[in-house]
Amino acid sequence: MKCNIKNRAGAGIFIALFFLLTILPLKASGEVVDRVVAVVNDSIITLSELNAAYAVSGEALKDEPVVLGQGSFTSEKASEIIDTLIEQKLIKQGADKIGVEVSESDIDMAVDDVIKQNRVTKENFIVMLSNSGLTLKEYREQLRARIREIKFVNKQFRSKVFVEEADMEEFYTQNLDKFLAPPSIRLRLIFFSNQDKDLMAKRLEIVLKGLEEGREFAALASEYSEGPATSKGGDLGYLAVGEMDKKISATARKLKPGEVSEPIYTTQGVTLLQLVDSRAQVPRPFEEVKAGIKNALTNKFLEENFNYWIKEIKELAHIEVRL
Template sequence: MMNLAKKQILILFFILSFSISCLNLKAAAETIDRVVAIVNGEVITLTELNEAVSFTLKDTEGTINFDGAEKDPAEIKRKVLDRLIDNKLIEQETKKMGIVVYEKEIDNALENIQKENSISRKELVEKLESKGLSLEKYKEQIKRGMEKMMLVNREIKSRVVVNEDELRKYYTENMDSFKVITEVRVQHILLSIPPNADEAKIKDVYEKARELLVKLSNKEDFGKLAEMYSQDISLDSGGDMGWFKRGEVTPFLEKVVFSLKVGEVSDIIRSGLGLHIVKLMDRKEEGVRPFEEVRDEIKDTIYVKKVEKEFKEWSEGLRKRSFIKVKL
């Protein structure tokens, strides 16, 4: 059996060896990746800060604006570090509250982002990599964002109320933002006539156009006919050209469509491209959008501003209750 003295010497040797190893590791860590902030005992490293600064600069494509700090790299670092500290505090709070975001929820959010931006997973990855961000790190950002949203739902949203007086006051004070000028939404069928077409070819195209007018007069669906016969790029959307104002469409079409009534179909219109038939789907007249039409938009705007204000105050309170040491 090992005697007590020998055992104590070996333990002491182990402790000393471990301490020396830790010192060496600490020295190496400070050289490679020193600590720039401590937040309630958790660290933010220089590497994390540099990555965040790099991504922020790339994300804004060189037009970053931190209240005039864009010409001062040190100030940019300080402001980005400030954000990292806030993120760390929020991360700690979500853990305390037991907030959990599951992988399936992150994947669903990622799919929604792709759909909203009409991009494939490959295109998304390429876009992220161009900004120095991997897909895994982006998913981590999504997770943090969802955690923050759940935290806001618990801590903030229940305290935010928007009343009717606020809605009407905002509407009155921001009337200019609800002004509209006349816009029309049009469906379109184009039957092309080649530049070198002979009389027989032109006659055939006119005959087809007249047949379409007969079908339309018999209440056949304009969109389906556009998909079947139109040679315009709008055919995939049933000929829907979307909304446009005066000056945003060729003059020969503008004159016709702005004279139509909603639901009315034009006669055959000849242009250098061929023969056109248009239908006025909808019209927005010049004026101010009524309060009831924009009520929900106003409510959302005020609500978001109030949530942001409440969250800022909540975050400031959280900072005051926390131990934060900056070593930048």
């Protein structure tokens, strides 16, 4: 996976910290004579850092580190990774300048979150790190750097991000297809368990006769049903079609409002359905999706502000690449 600070500083500000596990540099195996490959103001980037970043860029490092001059590390690929590392150094310098601090408790919480999200024990997590060539101490230091970057971007640019109501409404209007609710149907249900099949058959007969005589489905459900929502006349409310039992869904979709189904026999018993109403696939109300829209636009504006800053700071910085 390519470790691209522009992507991480924008949308990546809000990603779960467990994702950091997949973007942190691995230690290069084997022995490499280290040297400086780039200078960024008063910071340097070493060949070992470049090899580590290359290892997680999507071109997996096998048994030996990639060494410049061996031919497998293309100048184009090296330039991409160097650019990413330069941006990381500039962010660190910016964070140090405004006093961004990362406490041990910040790192503890991040490690705990990584372990929880990966659903492993701490012991297994340490083994995972070891297989990647890292100790827990080294991983914590890398987490410290990433958390500092996230804090820096939030502190430096969040105050400059304003998402107006008009922006959200415009985004909603222009992207209605992204907010479609699934089709849904409102059902009433009468259910009888088959634990006592004779009793089940008798009650079903009573209900069917009541329907023939013109009694309300809801009244019969309240009086006889063994299913849910008997106090509401068996009214299950609106249900998403895709989330229903396939047999129930297939039967219900053939009904017209007010119509009652034929008995549906299952391994649990027998069910009668009445379709109350159906809703086509329509956009969810703006208020329902407003928070998500605000978050998406905040990420977008944050990334735009960051990209403007990184471009400007690069022009002012002393950057020397020695590939």
